[in-house]
Amino acid sequence: MNQPRAKTDASPLTKRLPExxxxxxxxxxxxxxxxxxxxxxxAMTALSQQGYPQLVMAFSGPLSLLARRPRRLTELADNLSMSKQLCLQSLRPIEAAGYIQRRPDPQDKRAKLLELSHKGNKLVNDALDELATINSHFEGQLGKRRLAQLSADTAAVTTARQPAEFSENGQTFAPTMLSATLGALTRNIHRQLMEADIAAGHTRLQPSYGQVLVNIDLSGTPLGHIAQQNRVSTQAISRIARELEARGYVQRRAAREDGRSTRLYFTSQGLQLIVDSVDAMTQLEDELKAVLGETRYRRWCGNIGELYHALSLDPGLLAPYSSGSAEAILAGDPGPKTEGTPDTAPLLRHLAGQLLAPGHSSEEVDALLMAAAQAPALAGEDQAAIESKLGKRDTQSLNRLLATLRA
Structure with a gap:
């Protein structure tokens, strides 16, 4: 069983956490x-107003890659640092909206290539027009000279890092327009940071988790605020939050000042992830300095920060370090438990026990056990507790499902 190797010893964590x-x-x-x-x-908002339906930000990566050339699913998943299954799942709404299509691979008739449809090609072209408009807005905020500096420095970083969306046969084609570069470069950087965190022992991370993790304050953050920050639905963020909770990085509790609202809090394991992520970021910054040189790197950071503040994107999103909040998290009590939230420990234990039958060990089982280990133990038989939560009929349905999985 692959339990995370992440260190959660409170003493060294307490020392390093403030900085x-x-x-x-x-x-x-x-x-x-x-x-x-x-x-x-x-860009997505403007395109939606032009009549392109069902656009979400998750479309950007796949569409950018397929705009360069058709790709097999396995290649696209590798470019996006996803499993084949997760990539296929993410492509379904894009295909349903009519922006991509499949055709036989001329190199292997049994395989399929994913490519942009006529509608998808038109979308990409119109998106470039919108990015040009956004770039003009950047110039209005930063000035022509400083935007030119920022664009050139960003293009140099992008060329050095060779993100998949701008690379082909070992060559990198970084756009000179800043707005057209930001998405691919950011995705590339976050992949490296995630790989470093995985190497540090956080073996079950996914690219989407960053949307939630970077927006959680020490005093807790409502899911709606995180969704608003990412310009996505609360349902999408809630799904990610559930996965993070199962992996032990966050927990849902009632807000201290208002027990009626629920917030997402870090756990001690989540705080360890922050420390490890900062270490990875420091290494990344050293690499960027090597590309640009110390003086040019400082100029790049200064111009990025200037544009960020000029647009008032998320200043003050996270509060300064609070020893009281951190100590509450390390003690396992960041906020009061949410009233009415069912304790899922018996169900999790039951699922884990059933799925751990020979031949059925998997990462999903690890997640169940991690979550069950963090939940308080209940007296009595698990089966009886499950039945009291689900009812007899649903418990019977669950057992039939588990029997099918074991078959």
């Missing part, structure tokens, strides 16, 4: 990410 938190809450990578989200969200 790490201040770096986590305000840094050039956060500014760059906020600019990318702003850019892609503004």
């Amino acid at each position: 790490a938190w201040e770096r986590f809450r305000d840094n050039p990578i956060r500014h760059l990410t906020a600019l990318a989200i702003y850019t892609e969200s503004a």
Whole structure:
């Protein structure tokens, strides 16, 4: 069983956390990410008003890659640092909206290539027009000279990093227009940071988790605020939050000042992830300095920060370090439990026990056990507790499903 190796010993974590938190809450990578989200969200909004339905920001990566050339699913998943299954799932709404299509691969008739449809090609072309409009807005905020500097420096970083969306046969084609570069560069950077966190022991991370993790304050953050920050639905953020909770990085509790609202809080394991992420970011910044040189790197960070603040993207999103909030998290009690939230420990234990039958060990089982281990133990038989929660009929249905899984 692959339990996370992440260290959660409170003593060294307490020593490192104050400095790490201040770096986590305000840094050039956060500014760059906020600019990318702003850019892609503004373009999507404008395109939706032009009659392109069902657009979401998650479409940007796949569409950008397929705009260069058709690709097999396995290649696209690799470019996006996703599993094949997760990539297929993310492509379904894009295909349903009519922006991509499949055709036989001329190199292998048994395989399929994914490519932009006529509608998808038109979308990409119109998106470039919208990005040009956004770039003009950037110039109005930063000035022509400083935007030119920022664009050139960003293009140099992009060329050095060779993100998949702008690379082909070892060559990188970084656009000179800043707004057209931000999304691909940010995705590339976040993939590297995630890989570093995985190497540090956080083995079950997914690219989408950053949407939630970077927006949680030490005093907790409502899911709606996180969704608003990412320009996505609360349902999408709630799904990610549930996965993070199962993996032990966050927990849902009632807000201290208002027990009627629910907030997302870090756990001690989540705080360890912050410290490890800051270490990864420091290494990344050293790499960027090597590309640009110290003076040019400082200029790049200064211009990114200037544009970030000029657009008022998310200043003050995370509060300064609070020893009281951190100590509450490390003690396992960041906020009161939400009234009426059912305790799922018996169900989780039951599922884990059933799925751990020979031949059925999997990462999903690890997630169930992690979540069950964090939930308080209940007296009595698990089966009886499950039946009291679900009712007899649903419990019987669950057992039939588990029997099918074991078959």
